[in-house]
Amino acid sequence: MGLPLLLVTLTVSAVVVHVARYWRPFAFVASVGATIVLVWSVQNASIGKFDLLGLSFTFQPLSRDYMLAAMALSGALAIATSFGETRRTLGFLFWSWIVWLVALLVDDFVVGVFAWAAGLAVMVIAMEPRRMRRVGGAAYFLVLIIIASALLLLGHRFAQLYPLTPDQISLLETSILFLAWGLGLLLAMVPFMLWLGPMADETPLPIIAVLLGLGQPIGLWLLYELIGQYPRLNELSNLTTIFQVGGISAILVGGALCALERRAARLMSFAALLALGFVFMDLGRNSLEGITNAVLEMFARALGLTLMAASITVAREIENRLLNYVAIPVFILGAMMLAGIAPGIVLATRWNLLLELEATDMRLFYLAMLATAGVLIGAARFILSWLDQLGPQPDWEEEFVPPASIPDFQMPLLARARSSARRRVSDFFARMVESLPSPLRRVFGGVSREWRTAAGILLLIVLGGFVLYFNVTPASWYARALETTQQMTFLR
Amino acid sequence: MPSLDDLxxxxxxxxxxxxxxxxxxxxxxxxxIPDWRLSLAALAAQYFFVAILLSALIPLQIAAVRLIAGCLVAVMFFVTARRADARPRRQSQARARIQWSDEPARGVFWMNLPFRMVAFVLVILSVIALSGQFVLLSAPTPFWVIGLWLALGGLMTIALTRDALKLGMSLLFFTSGFGVIYLSIDNSLLIYALLVISDLVIALAVSHIATVPTQSEGRRRGEA
Known part of the structure; x- marks a missing residue:
C-alpha cells in the first residue's frame, strides 16, 4: 500500500468512526473495523520514498513499528470509548494521526513541527473546559503548543545557519537552547511540567493516553531526525547532559506528584512523567543500547497508559461487578508498566538503567527507587478509592428501559432523522430475531442485553494478555527494537 | 471589484x-480594554498592518493572503463571541426568574486597569531593552522591534486574561509577532503558508474552547 493511500485510509477511518459515534453499536463496530483496517494498512504500507511539493516522505522501519503500535493502542482506546454514554471524543483518537503520520514521514523539520503541533491542537478540540469561556488547562495547553513550536522553529533556523560559521559553536548552542526549551515545554520536562495537571483535569482519559503516550514521543522523533541532518547538534553540544538532568528531575518530580494524587487523570499524567524521565535517561546515554532501551520504554509507557485509561473508562461506563474485578488487575498491570516493575522486558530495561545509576551515584539510585514507589503509592490509593465505590451493583446489566420518548415533532430536523433511522434499524433487527427459533432467540436476547459487558471484559482481557505476552517474550521485542533503531539516519 | 493595484x-x-x-x-x-468588539477590531487592524509590513519582504499578492486569513479569523471570533454572549444572557434571564443565584459576573482580566497599565509599560520597556541589546540573526531593526512588540504584548495579555476568546486573540498577536521576526530572518514561503494555516487552526481551537459546554457539575474528570 502506498503512503498516499495510507493517508486516505486513515482519513476515511477517522470520518467513519466520528460519524458512527451517534449510535453505540455502530460506534463499537466502526472502532473495531477501523482498528483492524488501520493496523493492516500500516503493516502493508510501502517503505518506498514518495515526493510531493518538493518534500520527501519515507516510512522508516522504526516509524512504521511506531505507527503499528499507535494504531493498535488508539483503536483499543476507541473501542473502550465506544461503550460510553457520551462518545464525542471517539473520532479524535484518530484525527490527529492524519497529521502525525505526516510528521513521522516527512524529511523536513519545519513541516514536521507544524504537523506535530497541528495534531496536538486537534487534541485540544477533544478536551472539555471546566468553565464556559474561561481559560483552563485546555487553553493553556494550546498556548504552550504555539510557543513551543515557535521555539523549535527558531532552534532549527540556528542549526541551519551553523555551517556558515563552523569554527564557532555559539549558533549550535543557541539552537540547542531553543530546541530543548521548545521540546521541554511540550514533553513536560521539569520545570515546564506545570501544565500537566490542569490539562489532565479537562481531558478525557483515552485522550490523555494518546496525547502523552503516543503524541509526545513524536517530538523526540523530530529531534533525532534533525540530528540526522545536523550531526554536530549531538556531537558538539551538551544535549546528552540536558537529557540526563531532565530525566532525573522528571523521575523525582513525577514520583513525588504521583504519591500525592488520587485523581486518575493526574495520576496517569504524573506516572507518564516518571516513565518519560527514564526515557530521557536512556537517551542521555547516547549509545545504540540506550536508544533501543528508550524505544522499548516509550512503547511500555504508551501501553501502560492505554491499560490504565481503558480499564477506568470501561469500568466507569458499564456498571458491572465482574467487569470491575477484571478492570482492576488490568489497571494494576498498567501502573506496573509505568513504574517499570512489570516482570519481563520492562523490568529488564529499567533495571539496566538503575544499575548504571547505582554505579555512578548511589543517592540518585535510592531517589529513583523512591520515585518508583511513589507511582505505586498513588496507584494503590486510587485502587482503594475504586474498591470503596464498588457498592452494590448488578452482576449483569439491568434490562434497558427506554426513557419516555420525546414526540418527533418537538425534535430538530437532524435529530428527528437520526431517531427515525435508529428506530428503523432496531425494528429490522427485532423482526429478524422474532423469526428465529426459540433457543437462538434467547441467545440473541442475551447478547443484545449484555454485549457491552462481554465486549468490555474481552477488550480488557486481550489488552492484559498482550502485556503479559510483551513481557514474557523480551528477546524478540528487543531484537526488533534494536534492528529498527540501527536503521535511524543519524546512527547510520 | 478591487484589484491588487487598489490594494x-x-x-x-x-x-x-x-x-x-x-x-x-x-x-x-x-x-x-475588556470589550470583545474593540479587541476584535484591534485584531483585524493588526492583521492589516502586519500585511503591509510583510509586503516589504514578500510579494504583495502573497502578503494579501494573511489579510484574507485575518478576515476569516475575525469572522470566526465574531460568530463565537456572539454565540458565547447569547448563552450567559439566557442564563442570567433564567436566573432572574428563579432567583437562585446572585453570583456576580466575572471580568475578562485577572487584574484591574491600573495593574494592566503597569504591565503595558513593562512590555514597552522590555521591547526597548531587548531591541537595544540583542538582534536575532541580523533581523532588520524595524521588523525585530515590531515582532517583539506584538509577541511580548500577546504573551502579556495571555498572562492577564481569563477569557478564552481574549486568550485566542492574544495568541494570534504572538503568532503575528513571531511571523514577522521569523520571516525577516528566513524569507521562506513554506513557513509563511504554514503560519497562515496555523492561525486558522488556532482560531478553530479557541472558538471550540470558548463555546463548548462545560463538564458536568460536581464530577471532575479523572476522579474515581
Whole structure:
C-alpha cells in the first residue's frame, strides 16, 4: 500500500468512526473495523520514498513499528470509548494521526513541527473546559503548543545557519537552547511540567493516553531526525547532559506528584512523567543500547497508559461487578508498566538503567527507587478509592428501559432523522430475531442485553494478555527494537 | 471589484509612522480594554498592518493572503463571541426568574486597569531593552522591534486574561509577532503558508474552547 493511500485510509477511518459515534453499536463496530483496517494498512504500507511539493516522505522501519503500535493502542482506546454514554471524543483518537503520520514521514523539520503541533491542537478540540469561556488547562495547553513550536522553529533556523560559521559553536548552542526549551515545554520536562495537571483535569482519559503516550514521543522523533541532518547538534553540544538532568528531575518530580494524587487523570499524567524521565535517561546515554532501551520504554509507557485509561473508562461506563474485578488487575498491570516493575522486558530495561545509576551515584539510585514507589503509592490509593465505590451493583446489566420518548415533532430536523433511522434499524433487527427459533432467540436476547459487558471484559482481557505476552517474550521485542533503531539516519 | 493595484495603493497610503502607531494602539487595546468588539477590531487592524509590513519582504499578492486569513479569523471570533454572549444572557434571564443565584459576573482580566497599565509599560520597556541589546540573526531593526512588540504584548495579555476568546486573540498577536521576526530572518514561503494555516487552526481551537459546554457539575474528570 502506498503512503498516499495510507493517508486516505486513515482519513476515511477517522470520518467513519466520528460519524458512527451517534449510535453505540455502530460506534463499537466502526472502532473495531477501523482498528483492524488501520493496523493492516500500516503493516502493508510501502517503505518506498514518495515526493510531493518538493518534500520527501519515507516510512522508516522504526516509524512504521511506531505507527503499528499507535494504531493498535488508539483503536483499543476507541473501542473502550465506544461503550460510553457520551462518545464525542471517539473520532479524535484518530484525527490527529492524519497529521502525525505526516510528521513521522516527512524529511523536513519545519513541516514536521507544524504537523506535530497541528495534531496536538486537534487534541485540544477533544478536551472539555471546566468553565464556559474561561481559560483552563485546555487553553493553556494550546498556548504552550504555539510557543513551543515557535521555539523549535527558531532552534532549527540556528542549526541551519551553523555551517556558515563552523569554527564557532555559539549558533549550535543557541539552537540547542531553543530546541530543548521548545521540546521541554511540550514533553513536560521539569520545570515546564506545570501544565500537566490542569490539562489532565479537562481531558478525557483515552485522550490523555494518546496525547502523552503516543503524541509526545513524536517530538523526540523530530529531534533525532534533525540530528540526522545536523550531526554536530549531538556531537558538539551538551544535549546528552540536558537529557540526563531532565530525566532525573522528571523521575523525582513525577514520583513525588504521583504519591500525592488520587485523581486518575493526574495520576496517569504524573506516572507518564516518571516513565518519560527514564526515557530521557536512556537517551542521555547516547549509545545504540540506550536508544533501543528508550524505544522499548516509550512503547511500555504508551501501553501502560492505554491499560490504565481503558480499564477506568470501561469500568466507569458499564456498571458491572465482574467487569470491575477484571478492570482492576488490568489497571494494576498498567501502573506496573509505568513504574517499570512489570516482570519481563520492562523490568529488564529499567533495571539496566538503575544499575548504571547505582554505579555512578548511589543517592540518585535510592531517589529513583523512591520515585518508583511513589507511582505505586498513588496507584494503590486510587485502587482503594475504586474498591470503596464498588457498592452494590448488578452482576449483569439491568434490562434497558427506554426513557419516555420525546414526540418527533418537538425534535430538530437532524435529530428527528437520526431517531427515525435508529428506530428503523432496531425494528429490522427485532423482526429478524422474532423469526428465529426459540433457543437462538434467547441467545440473541442475551447478547443484545449484555454485549457491552462481554465486549468490555474481552477488550480488557486481550489488552492484559498482550502485556503479559510483551513481557514474557523480551528477546524478540528487543531484537526488533534494536534492528529498527540501527536503521535511524543519524546512527547510520 | 478591487484589484491588487487598489490594494497596493491602499498599502502605500499608510506611512511608516501610521503603521507603527496602528500596531501600538492594537496591542494597547487588546491588553487594556475588556470589550470583545474593540479587541476584535484591534485584531483585524493588526492583521492589516502586519500585511503591509510583510509586503516589504514578500510579494504583495502573497502578503494579501494573511489579510484574507485575518478576515476569516475575525469572522470566526465574531460568530463565537456572539454565540458565547447569547448563552450567559439566557442564563442570567433564567436566573432572574428563579432567583437562585446572585453570583456576580466575572471580568475578562485577572487584574484591574491600573495593574494592566503597569504591565503595558513593562512590555514597552522590555521591547526597548531587548531591541537595544540583542538582534536575532541580523533581523532588520524595524521588523525585530515590531515582532517583539506584538509577541511580548500577546504573551502579556495571555498572562492577564481569563477569557478564552481574549486568550485566542492574544495568541494570534504572538503568532503575528513571531511571523514577522521569523520571516525577516528566513524569507521562506513554506513557513509563511504554514503560519497562515496555523492561525486558522488556532482560531478553530479557541472558538471550540470558548463555546463548548462545560463538564458536568460536581464530577471532575479523572476522579474515581
Amino acid at each position: 497596493a495603493r491602499a498599502f502605500a497610503a499608510v506611512s511608516a509612522i501610521e503603521l507603527l502607531a496602528g500596531l501600538f494602539v492594537s496591542v494597547l487595546v487588546v491588553m487594556l
